[in-house]
Amino acid sequence: MEKERESDTGGFNNRLFKIKLLTGMILGKGLILLTRLLGRGGTTLPGRAVLKLDPAIPSALAGKLQDGSILITGTNGKTTTAALISGVMKESGLRCIRNQSGSNMSWGVTSALVEASSLTGKPAGECAIMEVDEGAFPGVVQSIKPKGIVVTNVFRDQLDRYGEVDWIRDAIKRGLEYQPEEGFQVLNGDDPSLTGLVAGKNRWTYGLELELPEDRFQNTGRDIKTCPNCNARLDYSRIYYAHLGHFHCPSCNFKRETPDVKLTRKKTAAGGGEVLEIELPDEKITMKSSLAGTYNLYNILAAVTCAVAMSIPSDVIIRSIEEAVPSFGRMEQFNWSGKSITMALIKNPVGANEVLRTILNQSDKISLMVAINDKIADGRDVSWLWDVDFEYFVAKKEGISIILVSGLRAWDMAVRFKYAGISPDSIVVEENTEKALNKILKLTSEGENIIILPTYTAMLEIRKHLNRMGLGKPYWES
Amino acid sequence: MVSINIYHLYPNHLNLYGDRGNMLALCRRAEWHGFKTNIITVEPGDLIDFKECDLLFMGGGQDSDQKLIAGDLKIRRSDLVAAIDNGMVLFAVCGSYQLLGHYYTAHTGEKFGGLDIIDLYTESGSRRLIGNAVISCPLWKPEKTLVGFENHGGKTYLGPSVKPLGKVLIGFGNNGTDKTEGAVFNNLIGTYLHGSLLPKNPWLTDYLLEKALSYRSQPHQLRELDDSFEQSAHLAAIELAGSKKHERLSTRA
Numbered sequence: 001m002e003k004e005r006e007s008d009t010g011g012f013n014n015r016l017f018k019i020k021l022l023t024g025m026i027l028g029k030g031l032i033l034l035t036r037l038l039g040r041g042g043t044t045l046p047g048r049a050v051l052k053l054d055p056a057i058p059s060a061l062a063g064k065l066q067d068g069s070i071l072i073t074g075t076n077g078k079t080t081t082a083a084l085i086s087g088v089m090k091e092s093g094l095r096c097i098r099n100q101s102g103s104n105m106s107w108g109v110t111s112a113l114v115e116a117s118s119l120t121g122k123p124a125g126e127c128a129i130m131e132v133d134e135g136a137f138p139g140v141v142q143s144i145k146p147k148g149i150v151v152t153n154v155f156r157d158q159l160d161r162y163g164e165v166d167w168i169r170d171a172i173k174r175g176l177e178y179q180p181e182e183g184f185q186v187l188n189g190d191d192p193s194l195t196g197l198v199a200g201k202n203r204w205t206y207g208l209e210l211e212l213p214e215d216r217f218q219n220t221g222r223d224i225k226t227c228p229n230c231n232a233r234l235d236y237s238r239i240y241y242a243h244l245g246h247f248h249c250p251s252c253n254f255k256r257e258t259p260d261v262k263l264t265r266k267k268t269a270a271g272g273g274e275v276l277e278i279e280l281p282d283e284k285i286t287m288k289s290s291l292a293g294t295y296n297l298y299n300i301l302a303a304v305t306c307a308v309a310m311s312i313p314s315d316v317i318i319r320s321i322e323e324a325v326p327s328f329g330r331m332e333q334f335n336w337s338g339k340s341i342t343m344a345l346i347k348n349p350v351g352a353n354e355v356l357r358t359i360l361n362q363s364d365k366i367s368l369m370v371a372i373n374d375k376i377a378d379g380r381d382v383s384w385l386w387d388v389d390f391e392y393f394v395a396k397k398e399g400i401s402i403i404l405v406s407g408l409r410a411w412d413m414a415v416r417f418k419y420a421g422i423s424p425d426s427i428v429v430e431e432n433t434e435k436a437l438n439k440i441l442k443l444t445s446e447g448e449n450i451i452i453l454p455t456y457t458a459m460l461e462i463r464k465h466l467n468r469m470g471l472g473k474p475y476w477e478s
Numbered sequence: 479m480v481s482i483n484i485y486h487l488y489p490n491h492l493n494l495y496g497d498r499g500n501m502l503a504l505c506r507r508a509e510w511h512g513f514k515t516n517i518i519t520v521e522p523g524d525l526i527d528f529k530e531c532d533l534l535f536m537g538g539g540q541d542s543d544q545k546l547i548a549g550d551l552k553i554r555r556s557d558l559v560a561a562i563d564n565g566m567v568l569f570a571v572c573g574s575y576q577l578l579g580h581y582y583t584a585h586t587g588e589k590f591g592g593l594d595i596i597d598l599y600t601e602s603g604s605r606r607l608i609g610n611a612v613i614s615c616p617l618w619k620p621e622k623t624l625v626g627f628e629n630h631g632g633k634t635y636l637g638p639s640v641k642p643l644g645k646v647l648i649g650f651g652n653n654g655t656d657k658t659e660g661a662v663f664n665n666l667i668g669t670y671l672h673g674s675l676l677p678k679n680p681w682l683t684d685y686l687l688e689k690a691l692s693y694r695s696q697p698h699q700l701r702e703l704d705d706s707f708e709q710s711a712h713l714a715a716i717e718l719a720g721s722k723k724h725e726r727l728s729t730r731a
Contacts (some may be wrong), residue, residue: 165540166540226543226546231545231546374718380608380609380610380627381495381608381627381629381673382627382673383495383496383499383627383672383673383674384495384496385496385499386496386497386498386499386500386502386674386677387493387496387498387499391502408714408718409714409718410714411707411710411711411714412678412711412714412715414707414710414711415677415678415707415708415711416499416677418707419499419502419503419506419677424704424706424707427707429710
């Protein structure tokens with residue numbers, strides 16, 4: 001980018017840009033500092049201000065990364081996949097820049113780059129691993145020119161912002177087309193909406209080749225039901241979750257191809273967690289994982305495939321995946337006076353169903369707190385709550401001692417539980433998240449498991465309260 | 479026990495935005511009122527008889543799904559029209575509401591013929607109309623409010639033979655200009671409101687159930703239920719819809 005500028009527009013514009021860059025860095029860093037002092041994450045405002053000053057700044061900063069950047073997009077699994085990939089990079093000796101709070105619009109990416117670079121724009125790292133919102137994706141690809149792109153899946157999410165799943169798929173397609181030709185792309189081979197996309201030459205896919213028990217949460221969230229080529233109804237020989245699985249179209253030739261990287265075996269490990277057998281193009285590897293749930297199998301595969309695409313040796317990959325712990329807000333664990341607290345972000349039907357399924361398979365007696373906000377970052381529309389299979393969950397889960405609902409849309413959630421078959425007498429409503437957290441801590445006894453299911457901004461609030469209680473660090477320090 | 483036959487049209491194709499919540503509300507409340515419900519899900523090509531149906535529910539769908547089901551519905555059109563003339567209850571949300579009119583245009587500009595059952599048409603707008611909505615509905619005296627969330631690219635215009643479901647207090651409604659939302663024609667109700675509509679507006683659920691009961695058998699007076707949760711959710715939605723922080727979104731189509 002810098003070089004282009006020099007040759008295209010001459011020295012004056014180049015000097016002008018350098019001044020703008022310096023101004024942008026001072027402004028951006030100042031705003032990050034200021035927002036942090038005010039107890040916020042500093043991920044939105046600084047980036048917005050810098051982009052306003054000159055939208056070429058993130059591109060100039062990313063251009064200085066020695067090993068380039070990798071963008072992760074898709075509906076579910078971005079944060080965990082990004083964390084896993086940066087784990088692999090760290091293990092191979094690279095310092096990564098990340099937008100780890102999940103602020104994944106273009107300004108979040110910009111804030112992260114500004115924060116991690118010197119005033120002259122020199123990055124404090126060799127590579128950037130960024131998760132990017134599907135809608136922001138085409139623009140970020142154009143400006144960052146990533147070396148690698150990982151696409152996890154396409155589900156229904158944030159339709160209040162984007163209207164339709166078809167539109168999201170189209171945004172991802174455009175993003176892939178903007179990537180420089182020498183880059184590599186990693187796509188979920190079990191997602192029919194992605195495999196149909198025409199992608200670059202250096203294209204890798206991953207998928208599951210396991211026998212898993214029947215998916216009881218299937219009645220919801222099947223967002224892609226028809227063949228992306230001919231619109232006929234897709235047939236499946238195996239479904240892992242929602243529309244992810246082994247698909248084929250009965251009327252045209254479209255079908256799941258054998259992926260480059262596949263998970264072929266999974267068994268429970270002796271000391272907890274799972275042992276995974278993964279087939280790479282030319283070797284078979286075995287690793288332990290402490291990340292629960294089918295969705296994490298996909299996240300791990302995405303990260304492994306990305307590492308394989310970068311020719312990272314398999315021992316490095318194994319070591320880093322085995323060390324991985326759940327990311328920010330994704331099944332995070334806290335302990336407080338003998339009570340275990342698990343916090344898992346929920347934001348769309350498919351992701352929420354996966355979290356519920358994981359809870360069903362795990363702990364015994366639980367107290368449940370669900371905190372629903374409807375701010376922009378959560379999605380303004382709370383209709384998705386009705387597509388989450390709370391019916392099945394409350395029918396199957398024995399020993400839920402408390403159900404507490406909170407957040408701006410606490411009453412919506414209260415009604416949701418009522419229609420899922422819970423008696424209104426046993427639903428506690430406390431809109432204020434801090435009061436709700438205190439209440440559930442007070443009402444549960446020692447040794448009990450508290451499960452907190454918040455939407456994104458509710459998660460930030462609850463994190464803040466937990467931090468004040470001395471549990472965990474603010475996310476911008478972790 | 480009196481039972482109500484509820485037909486759910488194309489749940490695999492028309493299931494956007496929590497439409498499942500509308501079905502749940504109909505079934506749960508019917509049970510709480512002491513009635514049995516028979517749910518019949520209908521997929522394209524299924525053999526069904528609308529004469530057996532008391533209440534038909536159709537949800538919202540994406541353009542690609544809508545295209546697929548429109549063909550199937552057109553084959554059934556004359557049966558459907560006969561049932562509606564007869565007083566069958568039909569509740570249609572978003573995509574299927576558009577489909578009941580003369581025509582609708584997709585965001586690609588493509589024009590599709592509708593079922594021509596009610597006097598309305600839908601043109602695609604340049605921006606999507608998205609946000610919390612509150613309407614005042616004259617199905618009751620005094621009028622009651624209905625709250626929901628709208629998210630549509632199409633702008634719907636009503637002809638003279640249909641009445642709007644309500645007047646927009648907050649939000650866009652049918653087209654963002656004439657302050658109308660939804661349509662009522664015989665026992666057919668079409669609307670852009672989801673969110674889901676029925677759970678947070680229990681009086682509308684009961685209205686549909688009452689109509690379905692009197693269509694099939696004797697008029698029934700439904701019993702009083704404790705709706706304090708639904709009331710609170712309804713009021714909270716009105717407050718949020720009206721607050722400055724919840725400015726309406728109107729994004730590109």
